[in-house]
Amino acid sequence: MRKHIKGNVSWVGYLDWDLQKFHGDDFTIHHGSSQNAYLIEEEKTILVDTVWAPHQFEYIENLKSEIDLNKVDAIIVQHGECDHSGTLPALMKERPDLPIYCTANAVKSLEGQWGKHGWDFHVIHTGDELDIGNGKKLIFVEMPMLHWPDSMATFLTGDNILFSMDAFGQHYAVGELYADLADQDTLWNEAERYYANIVSPFAPMVTKKVKEITALNLPIEIIAPSHGAIWRKDPLQIVKAYAKWAEDPREDRITVVYGTMWHGTEKLAHAIADQLSLKAPHTIVKVYNVDHTPKDDIAYEVFRSKAVAIGSPTILNGVLDSVAAFTYYLKSLKLMKGRKAAVFGCYGWSGEGNKVLREMMANAGFDVVDTEIKCSWNPENADLEQAAGIADALLSGESASADAPVESSGKWKCPCGYIYDPAKGDPDHGVPAGTPWEKVPDDWTCPVCHLPKNAFTKLD
Numbered sequence: 001m002r003k004h005i006k007g008n009v010s011w012v013g014y015l016d017w018d019l020q021k022f023h024g025d026d027f028t029i030h031h032g033s034s035q036n037a038y039l040i041e042e043e044k045t046i047l048v049d050t051v052w053a054p055h056q057f058e059y060i061e062n063l064k065s066e067i068d069l070n071k072v073d074a075i076i077v078q079h080g081e082c083d084h085s086g087t088l089p090a091l092m093k094e095r096p097d098l099p100i101y102c103t104a105n106a107v108k109s110l111e112g113q114w115g116k117h118g119w120d121f122h123v124i125h126t127g128d129e130l131d132i133g134n135g136k137k138l139i140f141v142e143m144p145m146l147h148w149p150d151s152m153a154t155f156l157t158g159d160n161i162l163f164s165m166d167a168f169g170q171h172y173a174v175g176e177l178y179a180d181l182a183d184q185d186t187l188w189n190e191a192e193r194y195y196a197n198i199v200s201p202f203a204p205m206v207t208k209k210v211k212e213i214t215a216l217n218l219p220i221e222i223i224a225p226s227h228g229a230i231w232r233k234d235p236l237q238i239v240k241a242y243a244k245w246a247e248d249p250r251e252d253r254i255t256v257v258y259g260t261m262w263h264g265t266e267k268l269a270h271a272i273a274d275q276l277s278l279k280a281p282h283t284i285v286k287v288y289n290v291d292h293t294p295k296d297d298i299a300y301e302v303f304r305s306k307a308v309a310i311g312s313p314t315i316l317n318g319v320l321d322s323v324a325a326f327t328y329y330l331k332s333l334k335l336m337k338g339r340k341a342a343v344f345g346c347y348g349w350s351g352e353g354n355k356v357l358r359e360m361m362a363n364a365g366f367d368v369v370d371t372e373i374k375c376s377w378n379p380e381n382a383d384l385e386q387a388a389g390i391a392d393a394l395l396s397g398e399s400a401s402a403d404a405p406v407e408s409s410g411k412w413k414c415p416c417g418y419i420y421d422p423a424k425g426d427p428d429h430g431v432p433a434g435t436p437w438e439k440v441p442d443d444w445t446c447p448v449c450h451l452p453k454n455a456f457t458k459l460d
Helices: 054-064 088-092 103-112 182-215 236-245 262-280 295-304 321-333 353-363 387-395
Strands: 003-006 009-011 014-016 033-035 038-041 045-048 074-076 099-101 121-123 129-133 135-141 150-155 159-166 224-225 253-258 284-289 307-311 342-349 367-376
Touching: 003 224, 003 262, 014 054, 054 088, 074 103, 099 103, 103 121, 121 353, 159 182, 159 253, 182 236, 182 284, 182 295, 182 321, 224 236, 253 262, 253 295, 262 307, 262 387, 284 295, 295 321, 307 321, 307 353, 307 387, 342 353, 342 387, 353 367, 367 387
Parallel strands: 045 074, 074 099, 099 121, 159 224, 253 284, 253 307, 307 342, 342 367
Antiparallel strands: 003 009, 009 038, 014 033, 038 045, 129 135, 135 150, 150 159
16 A cells, blocks of 8 residues: 655555564664655656565555556666565566666675676666656765665755655654654654664765765755655755764763673673662663673663773683673674773672773773772672772773774774785785875775775774
8 A cells, every 4th residue: 555755756665564673683773664665756667676585465456456567668777775676677577678776785685685687777876866756856966884885875856855865864653644643652662773873884975975965955845765655844954863862972971781690790791780870870871781781782781871881701712702792792883982981890709891892892992991890609799899999990081901902003994894904905905015195096996885985983
């Protein structure tokens, strides 16, 4: 069933009320989700994206009930990930001659996932236009690393709708379709949680792309993302929120995270939380057991926090695998720079846990304070009293430990994760080993995602 948006534009997507996990088990779905696809019917009939393969039958049958598929003039594939292109093979069986407009990287991802079938690809670049009649046209904007190298957005003139793909979305099923009709607390919580876990690794590109879209002076009246609610009232509010989150999302919050075997480290965690609340009554303090709360929910809290205390008992000369996995996840999000961290934990015999955890958190980008609690066996009053020291360190200006590991100087990182190492260069693309960053040609691009040189950030 189509839902009218504006003019000759309709929503023809899928509301996925039952979805519980996304990106494998990395992202937890609390309020359902949607795969938004759109139908534009001007002199030319255009489809914008499809839906996930499990829902391909509903999508195709819904389209057939609304339009003659033989009258579709083109499909815009803004991103090759399965939740948006999953029904494309079924659609192309119905219409093998259908032109596909997408980025060059999307050709790679689509053929890589669905095979090479000789589909009629039309590669777009930022600023390219497609006349669809009735005085309207589609303007394409490449959006690499928001959040895949193949991503793009599409602007419909006349109706002034920005089809923004994964940018500005949420995993949130909204039957009413629009952001202004959704529960506002849930909407904004899910929008920021989506940003923290999916978009934040590419924050430098968010800042750049927001400026680029603003510079285009497009009269945006509606932002229609590929997940969640559509923004029609003050649509730029979500663009402004992205700019803020990309610059500095930290609030007056501290998150305490722990794993525990026999409740000793758990007692330390709660003692630290009590001291934080006592010393800073206006600071929001939350405590999470990594084995009881999805890691993406905890990461969202850390994303909003100015500091974190993290603890694990020592096990097998290291830390609990759940704690280690959580620190690895935080590192993958590339969003922890500027946040303090403190470590704590119990041990029975060797006690290496704190040292291992300190290194993990430093490698994840945290400024790890020297103060810690290292408790032999079950904590006694003297151990619990040390929680005040951690609270003071996280609330004050204490600097990081001098021996915290840092990245090698001279390296530059792309938002996609590729690191340019001058010692290695990029010989396959004309940059010999030993070439410093300043000597890399200005027209050189990332060998993985093809972002330009100016998208890279220096590793301290």
